[in-house]
Amino acid sequence: MAPVLEVRGLRKRFGGVTAVEDAALDLREGELLSIIGPNGAGKTTLFNLVSGLDRPDTGSVRLFGQDVTGAAPERLAGLGLARTFQHGRVFGNLSVLDNVLVGAHARLRAVRPAVPVLGPLLELALAAIRPGGVRAEEAALREDAIRIISLFGERLTPRLDHPAFSLSYANRRRVEIGRALALHPRLLLLDEPTAGMNETETAEMQEVVAGLKRSGLTILLIEHKLEMVMRLSDRVIVMDNGRRIAEGLPQAVRHDPAVIEAYLGHREAGAAREPVP
């Protein structure tokens, strides 16, 4: 079976800065692979390249066996790739429920008939007329969204109708993950899901991610909190200055001299690693 994700020789430069250099990784079904590394190592850029928000200068990305190098994010979402964003990108004026429902957009079938050219017009007509099939689909998605939101216990469920801008920082991150899950992804990319969270919240998030892993979801995780990385990961890739400097089992990577060196060399960056929302 083809790996879920196969990245080869990926490179991205911004002006003079090489953000990612010769990145390569393989991700098998059901695996949780963590990417760690000091700030500015190129982790988020790698996510952007994989999820289609940025185009690589060179290299290739294969998703579920298909070449998707430089493909548009819309298409990747359709293939079952979902991601969250490091600095949080919830839809501020949408309710919690609507945020999560937008995550399910790629799953809309009844209201988005796959008809060329006339498709958009049909979609408009179906949205206005709302025949039974469309109503049933919407109701099912709604139910599913509420179930996903309940994964976070009582954090979000009482706030279904609240606009996302009124939520706490931690809750906005939960909404983002809920939105990603609503896509029913086959591959989930999480960019620092616990950034800005306190210890209790981090522990809760760790449980949620562990649950997702147990359910068989394939996950690529960027995380600074090493304890969480050690507990959850099947494998770990360490990046520094755009390059992979180590890869292996969590315990092995932890004691790799190159890794320790990279982290010590970036102590200042590490101290300031929590972005202010």
Place this chain on the structure above:
Amino acid sequence: MGGAWFDYTVNGFVIGNIYALLAVGLALIYGVANLVNFAHGSVYVVGAYVGWAAITYLDTPLPVTLLCVVAVSALVGVGIERIGLRPLHGSSRIAPLLATIGIALVLDQVVQLVFTPDPRAVPMQVPEWRVAVGGGTIGALDLLIAGIGLTSAVVLYGFLRFTKLGWAVRATAQDSDAAQQMGVDVNRVNMAVFAIASALSGVSGVLVGMYYNQISTAMSFEATLKGIVALIIGGLGNVPGAIAGSLILGLTESYGIALFGTSYRNLFAFVLLIAMLVWRPNGLFAARRALPPEPMTGTFIARSRPVVVPRWAVAALVVAAALLPLLGQPYLLQIGANSLMYAMLALSLTLVAGTVGQVSLGHAALLAIGGYASGLLAMDAGWPVALSIPAAGLVTAALGTLLVFPAFRLTGHYVSIATLGIGEIVSLVILNWTGLTRGAIGLGGIPPLEVFGFDLGSVEGTYWLCLAVLVLLALLQLRLLRSHLGRTWRAIRDDPVAARSYGVSGDRYKALAFGFGGFAAGISGAITAHVYSYINHETFGASISILALTMVILGGLGNVAGAVLGATLLIALPEAFRFLAEYRILIYGIVLLLLIRFRPQGLMGTV
């Protein structure tokens, strides 16, 4: 022949210099404040009138005239910064741009009230001689304008390069947060930049007055537009680029006139604008084609929880509105019908600008398309009005979407500039496509409203038809907003990048919004055409686009009930205070400014 071309070149160069005085200021302001200043042309008009007044009343010699213009314009610039920019720090991204539109309305009206709308002749203060060069001629005024252009460029360069304040301006333009941390007083920098930019704009105004020997308050809008076109050609915020862009624009226009005639001048300018926005939105001189990053996430519209109107109240209001004709007050009904037609336009704009976040400044063009489509179908193709109106809605939906399509990849201020340009193009095409539209003569004798034999030409008939159509359109829009389309549209507005990552194609859903919005606006324009029985290319001008935007902001961006309320208030209230008729636009401008400052979510709240 060669002499004529020489003259066209000199003319293009002179006009280019005048544009440069405008565009350089716009570039400076964009550089430090990330703002396209829509009040720039108004300062230019202020400059022109101050110059005229100084010469006429005080008999000032040229240097003193220019000094007066510089002083007053700079002061106005400082005022714009204080009102339009500084208090809006931290509010939604589009707020300062809207504020400068409000300031433009106010300034234009004040000038008009003080000096009357009649054009004035600016006395020539330069000797009238011309020298023959290379088969053409160059006059003293040409040299003066070129000289002032050149001197300003040199002085500006010296200022930016060698003075401490100039350094602060450059630092702020590069990164205003970093500059602030390094101790730069960003407010002072902004104030200085607005003063300088406005002084240049004012000088440009008085020179143009001398060049064409005529000034009027109507010049303001066009000056703003031309400055913006030159700015886009050179790249937003790029000062040398703005100068080059201005010269390119001046020459293009001049040669365009030589080849096709005067009425094509602006068409060239705006087609150039759209071409630039589509192919090189960063300007001719930028290396990359990508758009510069804009601040992201949820800052587009003011956050609010909309006012919820209970259904029974809405139903009661509709019934009350339907019963209005029983009062037997034709004048009231006429105002009512007018409000309803504007409400359809506001409905369309609140969807596009509020729900999807594409702040269109050319929305009146959709009215024009609808009006002409229905009028021509009824008159030339002999269609019954009951068919030509809905057909006009469909034509407008298709044509409007097609026209805006190139702008779909743009964001924020670029969308507003592009839609403004597209709106002007529509009006110019109507003016010039004489074979179809009858050109400047306009469309007269459009048949009155009539549905399957029922004459609706009476005031009551018109009113009832408008009410019925509006209620239908509003219900349809509400229904769409409650479907998956509502959240999808709003997601695109709040964060287009995140939306794309979840499979939401911006193009597709923007097209659907412009399609439905175009339909509503087209119907509104069509009904208007049949009620007026005469329309021309100026009937649906830019001022209507701005008025519609004010209505939509007043009601609350994206809010359907708010759009209707906004339209009703802004049409009906000035009628209630008829003695204030002269001040109507002034009031609109002040309303817009107060709203943006104190109630950005509008009366009913943004949705």
